[in-house]
Amino acid sequence: MSTDPLYDDYGVPLMQSMVGERIWSLYKSDPAAFKREVKAYFARGMAGWTVVKASYQHRTIWLRDDRRRQP
Numbered sequence: 001m002s003t004d005p006l007y008d009d010y011g012v013p014l015m016q017s018m019v020g021e022r023i024w025s026l027y028k029s030d031p032a033a034f035k036r037e038v039k040a041y042f043a044r045g046m047a048g049w050t051v052v053k054a055s056y057q058h059r060t061i062w063l064r065d066d067r068r069r070q071p
Helices: 031-045
Strands: 015-017 049-055 060-065
Touching (some): 031 060
Antiparallel strands (some): 049 060
């Protein structure tokens, strides 16, 4: 299932990624925990990338590359 691309404020495409079902299971039952888990997941594995949006329907997480923006 493909989704339309999303772009940051500068027109750069966001990267699409995924997380496991354990994290998705929190999406409806505990949205705050879902957000914490998604941010922690990508902070560990993809330092410098920022979670921008999540789509439960498509099971997609959109990330912005902020590595060049960091001092």
